[in-house]
Amino acid sequence: MQKNIVVIEGDGIGPEVTRQAVKVLNAVAEQGGHEFNYHYCLMGACAIDKTGTPLPDETIEAALNSDAILFGAIGHPKYDNDPTAKVRPEQGLLKLRKSLQLFANIRPVTTYPSLQHLSPLKGKILEDVNFIIFRELTGGIYFGKKELNAEGTQASDECIYSREEIERIAHLAFKQAQQRRKKLTLVDKANVLETSRLWRKVVQDIAKQYPDVKVDFLFVDNAAMQIILNPKQFDVILTENMFGDIISDEASVISGSLGLLPSASIGKGSALFEPIHGSYPQATGKDIANPLGSILSAAMLLDHFGLRTEANKVREAANWTLQNGFVTKDIDPINFYFTSTIGELISDYVSGKTPGDIH
Ligand code: IPM
Ligand code: MN
Numbered sequence: 001m002q003k004n005i006v007v008i009e010g011d012g013i014g015p016e017v018t019r020q021a022v023k024v025l026n027a028v029a030e031q032g033g034h035e036f037n038y039h040y041c042l043m044g045a046c047a048i049d050k051t052g053t054p055l056p057d058e059t060i061e062a063a064l065n066s067d068a069i070l071f072g073a074i075g076h077p078k079y080d081n082d083p084t085a086k087v088r089p090e091q092g093l094l095k096l097r098k099s100l101q102l103f104a105n106i107r108p109v110t111t112y113p114s115l116q117h118l119s120p121l122k123g124k125i126l127e128d129v130n131f132i133i134f135r136e137l138t139g140g141i142y143f144g145k146k147e148l149n150a151e152g153t154q155a156s157d158e159c160i161y162s163r164e165e166i167e168r169i170a171h172l173a174f175k176q177a178q179q180r181r182k183k184l185t186l187v188d189k190a191n192v193l194e195t196s197r198l199w200r201k202v203v204q205d206i207a208k209q210y211p212d213v214k215v216d217f218l219f220v221d222n223a224a225m226q227i228i229l230n231p232k233q234f235d236v237i238l239t240e241n242m243f244g245d246i247i248s249d250e251a252s253v254i255s256g257s258l259g260l261l262p263s264a265s266i267g268k269g270s271a272l273f274e275p276i277h278g279s280y281p282q283a284t285g286k287d288i289a290n291p292l293g294s295i296l297s298a299a300m301l302l303d304h305f306g307l308r309t310e311a312n313k314v315r316e317a318a319n320w321t322l323q324n325g326f327v328t329k330d331i332d333p334i335n336f337y338f339t340s341t342i343g344e345l346i347s348d349y350v351s352g353k354t355p356g357d358i359h
Pocket of ligand 2: 245246249
């Protein structure tokens with residue numbers, strides 16, 4: 001197959017980890033006789049530096065015309081510490097999500113037996129944890145009207161959801177639940193928020209079309225507690241934009257390192273694949289960041305292209321590195337391997353080459 005992939009390396013460790021994912025995609029392409037063409041585009045702080053805007057039109061254009069987008073990370077400390085900055089790297093990502101109508105962000109959470117000691121949770125709680133978060137990505141408080149009064153003493157952020165916005169992601173989440181353990185949990189704050197009451201109503205209505213899926217409802221404060229107390233109770237979690245942002249970071253530490261988790265954002269047009277970690281500025285250029293979040297995002301991209309066997313091979317390769325101690329510094333601060341080495345090991349594994357002596 002022939003596919004056009006837009007690559008947005010972004011800021012901080014984004015370029016380093018994304019290059020490993022591209023290596024792995026190249027190995028897959030070579031093995032299967034596929035042709036992946038890459039088009040590199042700017043977004044984030046690096047785009048502000050070069051063009052004055054976090055998301056140049058050219059990037060939107062290329063993304064709209066692509067088969068998929070592979071994205072690294074976004075953000076720079078010089079903006080985080082300046083609440084008055086008018087132009088911010090994150091605006092680029094938000095605008096890209098909106099322009100491509102990437103309304104569903106999908107974040108799987110699994111555990112790896114060899115990494116259990118790194119999880120802040122203990123033994124039994126970790127067994128059989130396997131759930132997936134469906135986070136709404138183009139609505140809610142992130143995209144409502146934002147205001148600051150002239151005196152700078154009062155601010156507001158509006159939170160709006162329409163039935164249609166809830167329905168389209170709810171259908172995706174129910175369909176996913178049907179292919180898994182057939183349980184869906186809606187996380188909301190329906191005891192306080194009108195938007196949450198609409199989410200509950202719409203999900204109850206849609207549930208009638210999926211009678212084989214068991215639905216339950218949790219308030220977000222309780223959900224935050226349950227994710228730590230008893231994470232194996234979850235199968236598919238469905239939630240709105242900001243709650244999803246918060247609980248997915250919380251859930252990410254269960255597996256032992258934030259650096260491991262991939263995500264897919266899908267919608268009407270091209271889909272986007274990115275690790276859930278940020279730009280990790282302190283590690284930039286040191287070749288120490290964990291590339292697995294990015295490589296496993298590339299595996300989700302392969303799934304999206306219908307290359308399921310290849311995607312599974314990449315996941316198998318990633319597991320193989322973890323089981324054999326080929327890990328980055330976040331996982332083993334003493335005996336660690338470099339980002340680029342892990343990328344090579346995984347691409348070699350995918351190519352069927354016996355990994356050489358790298359000790
Ligand atoms: C994420 C990030 C983004 C978000 C930021 C960078 C705007 O935290 O993808 O989870 O809040 O959605
Ligand atoms: Mn986040």
